[in-house]
Amino acid sequence: MDLFEHLNPSQRKAVEHVEGPLLILAGAGSGKTRVITCRIAYLIRHVGVDPQSILALTFTNKAAGEMKERVKALLGSLGDKVWISTFHSACVRILRREIDKLGYSRDFAIYDADDQLSLIKECLVQLDLNAELYPAASIAEKIRSFKNQGRDPSSLPEEVLLFSLDGKAVQVYALLQKKLKANNALDFDDLLLLTLRLFEGCPEVLARYQERFRYLLVDEYQDTNPTQYRLLKLLTQTRQNLCVVGDDDQSIYKWRGADIRNILDFERDFPAARVIKLEENYRSTQTILEAAGAVVAVNRERKGKQLWTRRGPGSKVTYFQAADELEEAEYVCRTIAQLLAQGGYSGQEIAVLYRTNAQSRSIEEALQKARIPYRVVGGLRFYDRKEIKDVLAYLRVAINPCDFLSLKRILSVPPRGLGKAALDRITQQAQASTGGWPELFQELLEGEGLPGAMRERLRAFRQLLEELVRSAQSLSASRAIEETIRATGYDRYLAKEGGPEGESRRQNVQELVTAARQFELEAPEGLLKDFLDGAALASSEDVKDDPTGRVNLMTLHSSKGLEFRVVFIGGMENQLFPHARSMESPPLLEEERRLCYVGMTRAKELLFLTNAAKRRLYGTEMYNPPSLFLKSIPDHYLQRIDGLTAQRPALAGPTPSRPDLPANSGAKAFCRGTRVHHPKWGTGVVVEVEGEGSSLKVTVAFQQGEKKKLAAKFAPLRLI
DNA sequence: TTGGGCTTTGTTTTT
DNA sequence: CAAAGCCCAA
Numbered sequence: 117m118d119l120f121e122h123l124n125p126s127q128r129k130a131v132e133h134v135e136g137p138l139l140i141l142a143g144a145g146s147g148k149t150r151v152i153t154c155r156i157a158y159l160i161r162h163v164g165v166d167p168q169s170i171l172a173l174t175f176t177n178k179a180a181g182e183m184k185e186r187v188k189a190l191l192g193s194l195g196d197k198v199w200i201s202t203f204h205s206a207c208v209r210i211l212r213r214e215i216d217k218l219g220y221s222r223d224f225a226i227y228d229a230d231d232q233l234s235l236i237k238e239c240l241v242q243l244d245l246n247a248e249l250y251p252a253a254s255i256a257e258k259i260r261s262f263k264n265q266g267r268d269p270s271s272l273p274e275e276v277l278l279f280s281l282d283g284k285a286v287q288v289y290a291l292l293q294k295k296l297k298a299n300n301a302l303d304f305d306d307l308l309l310l311t312l313r314l315f316e317g318c319p320e321v322l323a324r325y326q327e328r329f330r331y332l333l334v335d336e337y338q339d340t341n342p343t344q345y346r347l348l349k350l351l352t353q354t355r356q357n358l359c360v361v362g363d364d365d366q367s368i369y370k371w372r373g374a375d376i377r378n379i380l381d382f383e384r385d386f387p388a389a390r391v392i393k394l395e396e397n398y399r400s401t402q403t404i405l406e407a408a409g410a411v412v413a414v415n416r417e418r419k420g421k422q423l424w425t426r427r428g429p430g431s432k433v434t435y436f437q438a439a440d441e442l443e444e445a446e447y448v449c450r451t452i453a454q455l456l457a458q459g460g461y462s463g464q465e466i467a468v469l470y471r472t473n474a475q476s477r478s479i480e481e482a483l484q485k486a487r488i489p490y491r492v493v494g495g496l497r498f499y500d501r502k503e504i505k506d507v508l509a510y511l512r513v514a515i516n517p518c519d520f521l522s523l524k525r526i527l528s529v530p531p532r533g534l535g536k537a538a539l540d541r542i543t544q545q546a547q548a549s550t551g552g553w554p555e556l557f558q559e560l561l562e563g564e565g566l567p568g569a570m571r572e573r574l575r576a577f578r579q580l581l582e583e584l585v586r587s588a589q590s591l592s593a594s595r596a597i598e599e600t601i602r603a604t605g606y607d608r609y610l611a612k613e614g615g616p617e618g619e620s621r622r623q624n625v626q627e628l629v630t631a632a633r634q635f636e637l638e639a640p641e642g643l644l645k646d647f648l649d650g651a652a653l654a655s656s657e658d659v660k661d662d663p664t665g666r667v668n669l670m671t672l673h674s675s676k677g678l679e680f681r682v683v684f685i686g687g688m689e690n691q692l693f694p695h696a697r698s699m700e701s702p703p704l705l706e707e708e709r710r711l712c713y714v715g716m717t718r719a720k721e722l723l724f725l726t727n728a729a730k731r732r733l734y735g736t737e738m739y740n741p742p743s744l745f746l747k748s749i750p751d752h753y754l755q756r757i758d759g760l761t762a763q764r765p766a767l768a769g770p771t772p773s774r775p776d777l778p779a780n781s782g783a784k785a786f787c788r789g790t791r792v793h794h795p796k797w798g799t800g801v802v803v804e805v806e807g808e809g810s811s812l813k814v815t816v817a818f819q820q821g822e823k824k825k826l827a828a829k830f831a832p833l834r835l836i
Numbered sequence: 837t838t839g840g841g842c843t844t845t846g847t848t849t850t851t
Numbered sequence: 852c853a854a855a856g857c858c859c860a861a
Binding site: 174175176177178179202203204205226228229304305307308336339368369371372471472473474494528531533534535536537538652653654655671672673674676677692695696697698711733734 | 837838845846847848849850851
Binding site: 837838839840841842843844845846 | 852854856860861
């Protein structure tokens with residue numbers, strides 16, 4: 117098989133590059149996965165590189181899975197020897213072997229964001245910090261940011277900012293790390309950070325991995341954070357064989373610590389770097405590409421690329437202005453129904469994208485009414501469900517006796533007469549004790565002053581845990597889980613809850629057993645420990661794309677990396693998209709533009725943008741002008757449709773003509789949500805309508821923030 | 837100790 | 852508006 121058969125000249129150059137740093141600037145839909153996988157195959161087959169000396173890093177399990185599959189398709193079983201994994205699981209793999217050098221035990225637990233937050237709340241209580249002044253969520257965000265920047269508490273200036281949020285965050289950070297270590301646990305950010313610390317602090321370990329990984333590939337490089345950057349820099353410092361692939365225009369995770377400078381400064385950081393741009397797009401029509409390109413062209417922080425396609429211009433981008441979110445949803449729904457009925461489209465080829473999850477509601481309701489099947493992508497991870505976390509917490513405690521956070525979680529689930537008082541005893545004893553729960557319970561039960569009832573209950577609880585340790589050590593993952601569910605009475609507990617809620621939770625718990633069985637089929641060892649790692653690092657949509665023809669609903673963020681023949685982007689309004697919190701800050705606004713670019717470039721054939729003049733969100737009404745991004749799109753790429761007047765009963769009033777409006781705007785009227793233009797006040801939205809006929813008065817909220825009550829008969833208002 | 841009612845708080849969430 | 856967290860009464 118010829119590796120180069122379907123490659124264009126730029127892709128080919130990228131694949132053939134062997135030694136030294138390489139930056140592949142891969143535009144949306146430019147075939148970057150093909151390039152990465154072909155390059156891996158090329159290194160092995162044509163250059164004779166040992167598959168074991170290649171490390172390919174991605175951000176998502178899905179991307180890693182796809183890459184593995186395609187490498188295997190090119191190389192057969194030889195492909196299995198290449199390390200292809202997410203940053204986090206690569207770090208777990210390294211740390212499981214080496215972490216004792218940092219004073220942790222190799223049985224460390226992995227804490228997810230929820231666990232991390234619980235621990236931070238404990239810290240806040242312990243430090244006696246006012247929860248009003250220092251909200252746990254904000255502190256958590258700060259700490260994550262510190263960790264993403266590769267900073268330890270000791271490197272941060274605590275004294276200077278003593279009473280600021282930052283200062284307190286530093287304090288909490290220090291205590292959090294202490295607690296994590298006491299629990300023998302790492303949070304997600306620690307997985308990366310401690311691997312960095314390991315390499316920095318143990319040159320001989322670093323040297324071993326440098327020797328092992330002679331070729332590194334990194335996907336989605338624009339999303340790397342400073343910690344990841346330093347990790348890569350260290351691993352590649354002897355050979356400089358670092359190939360990164362990314363698109364600066366698709367950097368949308370700054371708020372998660374990603375630093376776009378990593379990709380922008382690659383040539384400065386690796387002076388020998390070769391840069392290859394992949395600008396031929398195989399996905400979208402020319403119109404879509406150019407309209408999307410216009411939105412990011414405004415940005416200052418970008419390399420600049422000119423995407424092109426062999427596909428024709430295609431249809432114009434449709435821009436629909438709705439009166440409110442109901443009309444918006446109705447329009448989206450009606451258009452989808454038409455595409456399904458006459459357009460030869462199937463639901464799975466269509467996506468509705470939005471900025472915030474709350475927006476899905478109105479779309480969902482409309483789709484339900486029209487009986488169009490859909491699925492909401494993203495949302496709660498399977499392993500984040502309460503019942504799943506509960507069961508897994510038992511197993512975590514069985515494996516890692518220091519995991520007191522999980523112990524706390526299971527203490528009274530199912531209820532067993534142990535509550536706050538018992539928890540206080542345990543926490544108190546934990547301060548004095550050095551070991552895990554076996555020692556702790558021993559000390560507690562030997563000690564004085566324990567109420568008789570509590571003593572008995574604690575003894576029973578300890579016995580339960582001991583039983584679980586035995587099954588965790590001797591049974592397969594799925595059997596151990598089954599045994600846990602039985603021995604703890606968790607299933608009985610859910611059964612007692614009753615109702616459809618309890619029933620679905622029982623099913624989820626069963627599903628967990630099924631997942632473990634599946635895992636045993638795939639993993640040769642089938643170790644419970646490995647299953648727990650997988651559960652910790654799993655994502656919400658590890659389930660394969662479903663082929664059942666449902667329309668896809670998701671946030672713009674979750675759409676990254678996907679493609680659809682038809683894409684709708686709803687809520688194209690200032691304050692919503694760009695989001696209110698980004699509008700005042702130029703760098704954040706640039707990120708929102710990139711997000712818009714990402715969304716638009718998901719579309720292969722048809723792209724619809726919609727906005728609502730009035731929107732009900734979080735129980736309040738908002739009137740927002742159309743997104744400023746729309747102004748960046750040259751008019752000749754847009755087909756404007758205005759639904760306001762088309763299907764509403766016309767109110768009396770003046771009917772100024774509007775020449776540039778399509779045929780569907782026969783009757784003209786003012787109603788709430790109508791967008792109008794006034795020569796003095798500019799554009800605005802009708803908020804209130806009173807009276808009728810010649811005494812019709814309208815209250816208009818103008819874009820500048822002014823609100824005016826005007827007589828429709830006299831005011832020089834023009835409908836737009 | 838527990839579950840129910842009350843207040844709070846909402847951008848995005850690859851691992 | 853609705854879900855999640857928090858506090859208090861039984």
